[in-house]
Amino acid sequence: MRVSAKSNNGLLQIFFHPDSDDRINPSEKYRMDKQSCSVSLPKGFSFSELHPDHFALVSILLCSPFIGKRLELPRPISHRFFKSTEVISRFSVGPVDDSLEPWRPISDSRPAIAYSGGVDSSAALSIMPSDTVPVFLDRPISGRSLYDKDAPYKICSELIELGFEVHSVKSDLEYLRSPIGFPVDLANSVPAVLLADLASFNSIAFGTIMESAYGIGHREYRHYPEGNHFRLWGSLFEAAGIPLNLPVAGISEVGTSIICSGTEIGKLSQSCIRGKWKKPCRNCWKCFRKTLLDLTVKGEKLDGNTLDELFSIKEAILHLSQFPIKHENVLTYISSKYDGEHGKMISLKNRVRGNLHSLDWIERWNPESEKLIIEQYRESTVKKITSLLQTMDAFEINEMKSWDMSDILNSDNYKSLHSDFVNVIS
DSSP: OEEEEEEETTEEEEEEEOOTTSOSSOSSSOEEOOSEEEEEOOTTOOGGGSOHHHHHHHHHHHHGGGOOSEEEEEEEEOHHHHHHGGGOSSOEEEEEOTTSOOOOOOTTOEEEEEEOSSHHHHHHHHHSOTTOEEEEEEOOOOTTOOOOOHHHHHHHHHHHHTTOOOEEEEEOGGGGEESSSOSSTTGGGHHHHHHTTTTTEEEEEOOOOHHHHHOTTSSBOOOGGGSHHHHHHHHHHHHTTOOEEOTTTTSOHHHHHHHHHTSTTGGGOOOOSSSBTTBOOSOSHHHHHHHHHHHHHTTOOOOHHHHHHHTTOHHHHHHHTSSSOTTHHHHHHHHHTOOSOOHHHHHHHHHTTTTTOOOGGGGSBOGGGGGGSOHHHHHHHHHHHHHHSOBOOHHHHHHHHTOBOHHHHTOHHHHHHHHHHHHHHO
16 A cells, blocks of 8 residues: 645645555455545644654554555654554555654653543543643534534533633544454544644543443453553554553443543533534433433432333343443443333343442443553642542453453343343344
8 A cells, every 4th residue: 555645724634545565455344445535634733744653543544454565655754653654464654764753742741632522531521630631622513414413522512611722633544444443443543644744742542431442341251451452543643753652441331430420521511412512312222321321320210201202212222232242331321220120221231240249340440451551641640640540450450351241141041141131122
């Protein structure tokens, strides 16, 4: 894959030129659909002044799934960044200029966060330094999309009122692939990487939570700090001079909801991307899960009318019919707190083992995750986390590490429970 680019008045256009060995269809689930994308940056931005390592990182974020044997960049990268790419086994990256100085942030630089306006990234922002810069990826709406940008727009405006410097950057990068979506999970940080020099960033944070990092709620626990994902992207971002900062990686979806319910920034957040701000659609999977969780965290009763409404959401029924259910741990936690008589909720409680386990430990922070918070901000971030959440003890850390759904997924009893549950909610 060869990459080229040009910019004019802040508009950066990136072009991808596939080679015969590239993987245009890397999976049955998605393919490379377009061979260019654009990013609308401030007028002070110039591609010629962008550090080659930053453009290399952006290129890898945008097209790595589609690269065959080599990524050919328009300008040589530093030796430091080249060495970091050696963790990639499938393709090489070049050319290299051994005399090129790696990029380093200036002394009074600030942390950035790839910000969405959702609960998880808002929880991350809530515990980060006050000079953190949220960078929002403003995605274009095309066709019959259900996406409504009212909420993130309003949230960004509210953050500006609170004194934050917020960057909202338009880009159609999601249209590089079909179906529409990020080429890799961290591609929402492309605007922040491109702004790192111009806006003086020294790191980029994400709202990556325990479920995504450590696999809690999925099939089995994984030790994220030593896994391939962190080894790859941690190395690349570090070599580019803007290391990954994952302040909520040791916090579950339950914990981020607790943080958002108790902080000024968190109360602005909204996970539903289909409704207006403060008026979620109440007709999607996120609204189902987040409504149940918010009410549970606040200690409010799950009344029959609310449950009737939530269990009538067709998209929720589709997700609940999966085996396992996405973020099943959160549903276990929620249902373990339920003591009512609603038939569908009781069936859910039996299905996700809320009648057997409380999973109270997912309310708490995993202290082993502090290594995923960059050292410069580690002490202050941990202090803020522990002011909002309790910390897991050794027994609870072991409970977390013992998360394994293999027995359930292979159990005839739970398959039968799941079948009964699907019949009830359908």
